[in-house]
Amino acid sequence: MGGARIGKMAQTIIRMGGYQGARSVHTRAGRILAREFLERVGDGHRFDFCEDVTVLGRPSTDLFGMVAGGELDLCYFASSYLAHEVPDLAVFDLPFWITSREEIYPKLYGALGRRLAEAIARDTVFVSLGFWDNGFRHISNCVRPIRRPGDCRGLSIRTTNSAVHRATFRALGFAPRFIDVKDFAEAVRTGAVDAQENPLTNIVNFKVHETHRYLTMTGHFYGVTLVLGNRARIASWPKGARDALYAAVAVATQAQQRLAADEDVARLADLAAAEVQVIGTDAFDRAAFVEATAEVVATHSAAIDPEVLRIARE
Numbered sequence: 001m002g003g004a005r006i007g008k009m010a011q012t013i014i015r016m017g018g019y020q021g022a023r024s025v026h027t028r029a030g031r032i033l034a035r036e037f038l039e040r041v042g043d044g045h046r047f048d049f050c051e052d053v054t055v056l057g058r059p060s061t062d063l064f065g066m067v068a069g070g071e072l073d074l075c076y077f078a079s080s081y082l083a084h085e086v087p088d089l090a091v092f093d094l095p096f097w098i099t100s101r102e103e104i105y106p107k108l109y110g111a112l113g114r115r116l117a118e119a120i121a122r123d124t125v126f127v128s129l130g131f132w133d134n135g136f137r138h139i140s141n142c143v144r145p146i147r148r149p150g151d152c153r154g155l156s157i158r159t160t161n162s163a164v165h166r167a168t169f170r171a172l173g174f175a176p177r178f179i180d181v182k183d184f185a186e187a188v189r190t191g192a193v194d195a196q197e198n199p200l201t202n203i204v205n206f207k208v209h210e211t212h213r214y215l216t217m218t219g220h221f222y223g224v225t226l227v228l229g230n231r232a233r234i235a236s237w238p239k240g241a242r243d244a245l246y247a248a249v250a251v252a253t254q255a256q257q258r259l260a261a262d263e264d265v266a267r268l269a270d271l272a273a274a275e276v277q278v279i280g281t282d283a284f285d286r287a288a289f290v291e292a293t294a295e296v297v298a299t300h301s302a303a304i305d306p307e308v309l310r311i312a313r314e
Contacts, residue, residue, distance in 0.1 A: 016048070025201060096289065203215070
């Protein structure tokens with residue numbers, strides 16, 4: 001890590017926001033980003049990272065407005081929450097489409113990442129700086145083991161604020177309910193919802209496993225987290241500051257992806273130690289889940305650029 005320092009320039013202050021705690025792979029990557037930026041620009045510059053805006057009483061979704069309005073310069077956020085403004089991002093929300101990190105990473109670094117960055121710039125005030133790994137999402141619940149779609153019927157499930165996600169869970173028989181990250185852990189703890197879906201790191205870090213004793217390794221969505229910046233604000237910075245930021249994001253992204261993969265291994269061990277009943281990939285009827293959600297894929301693919309779909313599937 002680290003890089004050559006740039007020449008002397010006017011002070012640059014970067015303000016970044018997040019919405020997860022200290023153990024989060026996103027928080028750790030944000031710290032790496034800050035360190036890498038400061039190493040490149042030298043003394044006299046600042047990188048202020050508000051690691052979790054929800055502890056300030058703000059919904060996580062405030063981050064979009066905070067960056068758009070100039071209160072912050074950068075944030076990270078799950079791509080699903082921006083798909084209503086950038087329809088092509090819904091390619092990550094099509095259930096059971098992405099099956100491995102080895103499959104998706106080269107595409108994010110290549111043509112798919114470029115096309116999505118162009119779409120974000122075209123449709124929003126943001127600039128896409130990087131794509132972080134938000135993990136494969138799995139279903140946990142406090143009622144019964146889930147092995148086939150019929151097991152989902154009658155259960156309420158907490159979802160993200162994504163039309164495709166809600167449609168997916170309705171197709172499986174769940175009653176979906178959006179709850180912001182700020183209130184998510186409490187909703188699970190109190191039984192306000194029967195089920196939820198998240199990557200393993202969130203299931204452990206938010207202590208979901210203390211209440212939900214059943215986990216099915218569905219891997220139904222692969223989560224992408226966007227690193228977003230205020231496009232006009234970043235364009236106004238000296239070139240040296242912009243170059244330092246882009247280089248820092250590149251280093252932080254590679255580190256974040258390694259952390260995300262390592263988290264899956266470590267958190268699965270935590271779940272085993274906590275005696276959570278884990279239904280593995282060989283013990284649930286994946287084909288039935290794919291069949292149950294096929295109409296969701298067909299319906300919601302129609303709003304996505306066909307070239308984006310082609311690149312994602314090739």
